[in-house]
Amino acid sequence: EVQLVESGGGLVQPGRSLRLSCAASGFTFDDYAMHWVRQAPGKGLEWVSGISWNSGSIGYADSVKGRFTISRDNAKNSLYLQMNSLRAEDMALYYCAKVAFRYYYYYYMDVWGKGTTVTVSS
Amino acid sequence: EIVLTQSPGTLSLSPGERATLSCRASQSVSSSYLAWYQQKPGQAPRLLIYGASSRATGIPDRFSGSGSGTDFTLTISRLEPEDFAVYYCQQYGSSQFTFGPGTKVDIK
Numbered sequence: 001e002v003q004l005v006e007s008g009g010g011l012v013q014p015g016r017s018l019r020l021s022c023a024a025s026g027f028t029f030d031d032y033a034m035h036w037v038r039q040a041p042g043k044g045l046e047w048v049s050g051i052s053w054n055s056g057s058i059g060y061a062d063s064v065k066g067r068f069t070i071s072r073d074n075a076k077n078s079l080y081l082q083m084n085s086l087r088a089e090d091m092a093l094y095y096c097a098k099v100a101f102r103y104y105y106y107y108y109m110d111v112w113g114k115g116t117t118v119t120v121s122s
Numbered sequence: 123e124i125v126l127t128q129s130p131g132t133l134s135l136s137p138g139e140r141a142t143l144s145c146r147a148s149q150s151v152s153s154s155y156l157a158w159y160q161q162k163p164g165q166a167p168r169l170l171i172y173g174a175s176s177r178a179t180g181i182p183d184r185f186s187g188s189g190s191g192t193d194f195t196l197t198i199s200r201l202e203p204e205d206f207a208v209y210y211c212q213q214y215g216s217s218q219f220t221f222g223p224g225t226k227v228d229i230k
Contacts, residue, residue, distance in 0.1 A: 035219070037167075037221075044208075044210060044221060044222075044223045044224045045159075045161075045167060045210050045212075045221040045224070046221065047212075047218070047219040047220060047221060050219060059217050059218060059219070060218075061218060062123065062218070095166055095167075100169075100172070106152075106155060106214055106215055106216075107155075107214055108155075108157040108169060108172040108173075108212070108214050109157075109167075109169065109212075109214075110169050110178065112166040112167055112168075113166065114166055115166060
């Protein structure tokens with residue numbers, strides 16, 4: 001069974017950093033692009049960042065560019081999101097999601113994790 | 123960045139009725155790289171439609187997608203009780219993937 005499990009969320013003060021992780025299982029992680037999508041409380045979905053299977057293509061939403069860094073460790077079947085200079089508006093449930101087809105970056109997301117919650121507050 | 127606008131914001135219907143949801147893009151969506159997702163409270167989004175009109179695995183045929191360019195539609199032919207949820211469109215054809223703000227389908 002394909003599974004994505006996010007972790008690393010928590011309470012953090014504005015201006016501080018946090019690193020999210022997403023552990024993948026049930027598929028050949030190396031072959032698939034991955035994304036982070038967030039959802040603020042009571043709000044809609046916002047794409048945050050994506051990374052291709054070989055890390056050759058990486059993208060960020062304007063709202064996080066320069067503050068967040070996406071990365072992956074294919075040997076550990078893991079996706080990461082390093083979040084620096086956190087703001088109140090970064091508070092959200094963060095989902096990781098898998099792209100549907102091998103080696104494609106520009107493709108839809110077919111499997112989502114349950115998310116990890118980031119709270120930014122002093 | 124391609125901005126997606128969804129209408130209406132809320133659709134109040136009864137079970138058995140037809141639902142028509144609209145998604146409009148600020149510029150043409152490359153190769154109809156448009157998807158629709160369903161989200162219920164407390165759950166992760168679920169893929170319904172990709173490529174504007176292809177149903178994902180296991181999605182009932184009462185869900186259909188259409189459109190191209192800048193105008194896309196999700197239709198639910200006969201609403202079942204489990205279909206009351208929020209629906210998001212998403213484009214994945216440009217360097218910044220974007221979602222629409224969502225349409226909530228609730229029970230009238």
